[in-house]
Amino acid sequence: MISAIIDEILLKKSDWQKFTFESIYFGGGTPSILEEDEYKKIIETLKNSFSFSTHVELTLEANPDDINPMTVKKWNAAGINRLSIGLQSLNNEELAFMNRSHTAAESLIAVDTSLQSGIADISVDLIYGSHLKTVKQWEFELNWALNSGANHLSAYALTVESKTALAHRIKKGLIPETNDEHQSNQFMKLTEIAASNQWDFYEISNLCKPEHRAIHNSNYWKNKPYLGIGPSAHSYKDKTRFWNASNNAAYIKKVNLGELPQTSEVLSDLDLANETILTQLRLSSGLRIDAILSYYSKWLDESMPALEKMKQNQWIKIENNTIKLLSKGRLMADNISAELFIS
Numbered sequence: 001m002i003s004a005i006i007d008e009i010l011l012k013k014s015d016w017q018k019f020t021f022e023s024i025y026f027g028g029g030t031p032s033i034l035e036e037d038e039y040k041k042i043i044e045t046l047k048n049s050f051s052f053s054t055h056v057e058l059t060l061e062a063n064p065d066d067i068n069p070m071t072v073k074k075w076n077a078a079g080i081n082r083l084s085i086g087l088q089s090l091n092n093e094e095l096a097f098m099n100r101s102h103t104a105a106e107s108l109i110a111v112d113t114s115l116q117s118g119i120a121d122i123s124v125d126l127i128y129g130s131h132l133k134t135v136k137q138w139e140f141e142l143n144w145a146l147n148s149g150a151n152h153l154s155a156y157a158l159t160v161e162s163k164t165a166l167a168h169r170i171k172k173g174l175i176p177e178t179n180d181e182h183q184s185n186q187f188m189k190l191t192e193i194a195a196s197n198q199w200d201f202y203e204i205s206n207l208c209k210p211e212h213r214a215i216h217n218s219n220y221w222k223n224k225p226y227l228g229i230g231p232s233a234h235s236y237k238d239k240t241r242f243w244n245a246s247n248n249a250a251y252i253k254k255v256n257l258g259e260l261p262q263t264s265e266v267l268s269d270l271d272l273a274n275e276t277i278l279t280q281l282r283l284s285s286g287l288r289i290d291a292i293l294s295y296y297s298k299w300l301d302e303s304m305p306a307l308e309k310m311k312q313n314q315w316i317k318i319e320n321n322t323i324k325l326l327s328k329g330r331l332m333a334d335n336i337s338a339e340l341f342i343s
Helices: 002-016 036-049 069-078 092-097 104-116 135-146 165-171 180-196 215-221 248-256 269-280 289-293 299-312 333-340
Strands: 020-026 051-062 082-088 121-128 152-157 200-203 206-208 234-237 240-244 262-266 316-319 322-325
Touching: 002 036, 002 248, 020 036, 020 215, 036 051, 036 069, 051 069, 051 215, 069 104, 082 104, 104 121, 121 135, 121 180, 135 152, 135 180, 152 180, 180 200, 200 215, 215 269, 269 289, 269 333, 289 299, 299 316, 299 333
Parallel strands: 020 051, 051 082, 082 121, 121 152
Antiparallel strands: 152 206, 200 206, 234 240, 240 262, 316 322
């Protein structure tokens, strides 16, 4: 797999020469299993093949049970300068419900170990809104996270995807359905605690200490080009989206033949407008109206009745040619986006 990843980078080298990258992100699957020399080989190949900014945010996704002083030092030596740690919860009953292999105690140790072992930029993931998490428990987790030494938090509402074990258990009545009011209350608690700690709540699911926004994810939300390497990886540039074969064997076979393992589609102006609505409304900086008008000049006229209704309901505000979600609007961002989509 490592050889195929290296070969794919080299195959894509000539097509990405006009871009300057700001971040490298090892995610998907379990990238923390790689050895130090494997990280180094991938990073070195990337930096020899493409143009990068002076400071490169280099993130590795890891689970708490992956983390110990030796692994963190190995990652640091390989060039990793940021960790995204999938804690999910600090409640053992809830972790078992989520089929997580680590414990709450291991989560606490993992963050402290990462900081002590040389990686200062830490993001932690937490999930709220399950039937097992009370508002009091959520308040405890947030206060811990915002004072743990981590400088970034990704907080996601529990969602139920069809054809998953969770969906099956709910359908069978083994566990309660997710409750919108319960999730809303916990989101409002997140907003309250973020404000009281002066954290920058810059995207609906992401907040950070000032000056510590995630460069990598922020570039997705701003519709900047991105290059994905490996099975299932997605890329975007020049109004075109690319995605790699998801099957490992098919991916490796294709690359070994010297062929790009990808499929592509060219996005229409309406596709780009709708994606811009979906992503930029989630940001605290808001949705630039002129960005949509550049794709579809009639959008504002056609959307004005819906926008006026949203303003009256105190879901949004419009200022400086920008639409921003208010607290009530953040609770229903996807519905608001859908109502503003161009069909």
